Amino acid sequence: MGQYDIALRHIALRCGDELARGLRLSFPVEAVSWVETQLTALERRIDRVLELRGGGQRRLVQLEFIVAPESDLARRMFEYAVLLVLSLWTAAEPGRGDGAVPPVESVAVLLSGRAAPWPLEGQFRTNWPESERFCGQRFRIEPVYQRTVAELMARPGVFWLVFTPLAVDASEGSIRQVVEEIRRREPRDEQRAELYAVMQVLAELAPWGHTWHKEIRMRVEELDQQSILASETLREVFEQGIEQGIEKGIEKGRRRGIEEMLRGVLARRLRRELSAAEQAAVANRASTLDDPLAAAAVFELDTEALLAWLSGPDAE
Template sequence: MGNADITLRHIARRRPGDIARVFVPERRSVEVLGWVDSQVTKLERRLDKALRLRVGGELRVLHVEFCFALRDDVPDQVFEYLGFLFTALRAEAKGAPVPPIESVAVVLSGRRQRLPAVGARRTAWPGRRFSGTHFRIDAVYQRTVAELRARGSVFWLVFAPLARDATAAAMREVVEEIHARAATGEERLELYNALLVMAAIDPWGHHLLEELAMLFDDRETEKELLRRIPVIREMIVEAERQAAQRAEKRAEKRGEKRGEKRGEKRGEKRGEKRGEQKGAQKAIAELLGRLFVRRVGRRPTAEEERSIVERALAIGPGEVEDALLDLDVDALVRWLAEPIRRREPPKGAGRARS
């Protein structure tokens, strides 16, 4: 997962209690004892994924996987890590039983349809009773901003840009809440960093990275500190570039040009002319496209549709209409694939029709 994985593991390391409380059954007291860190897990090189807990007075272990998407190999990864984790815990137990382990996959993006609440990696033979492992699935990107806020921690607020109902207004509230609740300036910057990284994933097409970058314009000190992080600097610069491009496109659509009114009027006329031309081309594509369907029995491909419009502009819609009516199907398809010869009708076209 690259930047997202590194960022989330870093802030999770600082806020283990915020993670544990969400996945522990309600009304059970929970005490965080620390992260599992042993010589065995160092072989797997993922130390920040298992928490030692005391839940209702009993030892427990919580294993958390941050997943960009619920790919087919995620169950394999969970099962594989559990093997390393169980080996590490057993080596440390010195004859005591290994504490129960709960695995959770926190999913950041994927399909629009609801993901299941539980995943599994089956290792048993077909037809035999289940053996392997089950794990919980927490699809944070399918939750609402309110649901994430209800988890009661600024840690879960960084996932707000992933929420299905995330908006620019909601992001303003989230930034204000992080600013108010972060314990230190360093922690606040880390949470802003994570917020921007999550916005870059953008599973719903909200385009909130640009909005968040602009929010930091009002916080110049924090923005400059964020810019010192190479990845975040690139995100902010890219968001600003996209914002400028969108503003330019909006201005072009409205026919607005900077400068004197005369320039603006010329821009408006050019915009109107372009709009009329596009409208005419669309009408040609629709009318001649329907004629193509009647003759060939299928819709034209994108290339064929482009060729129809270009030929209509080059030699006139009437000539193209003649070709569509007069040429046999194979000749018509070949003609549309040939280079355009201006003012030259296709062979066989233009014959009198009864």
């Protein structure tokens, strides 16, 4: 799904707590972070995995952003969930037992698709159909393109506002309302600019036949010039188009994601915070890697070898 996938994962990384609260999970969330699954080493990609902590418990939310759900949606969600659990087992320390892998809730966020309403959940059954017991996976379905602008705006924070160009009742007036609301909720210029850029990217999907490209640009230029001045990415989007405009933002987000993954894995392995020198070494190494190479190193190297690889002479 290309640019949609990358843009949404980038914004989701910044807004994990808002994302979790917007899903109305029946779990007392006290802390939210992201989990790196190392699945690129298996040539698979899970969009994002949220780690929730609350009430002394730890749980995960597996998120899949899906542009055009097909008849194999349930099978795909099942496959991703199985790969996630396998990767968590692989990364867990030996001897920790079943508690090493927390329970997982899977959510399919649908960006476009059929007009008919979706059920609240889907399922992939693996046992015999006549059996009274269900064996397999159930997952939540979140068709954001079938939500109204008001429903998306009622969710906390700014994350869910990026989907408003897809809403079933999106209009020129509602686009203005959303831009004003983003200005109210997000005081930082550059962060607002990233949200507008993602809205522009998603508007390409046009699930109800209207892209709202011009309306988003006009309203941002009219209401929030400061964010345009603050963001090279947004200026590129407006001046050269979406493809060229998000290229720099995508590259920055990808490098930042690799660095955060390496830093997080190393800190967990060492069971302490990284020193300034170690953080600098991770940043240097991340600038030279692509996703498969970074994941392969984490997947294959033990703690001492990983630290040496990150800090070695060729990391400069």
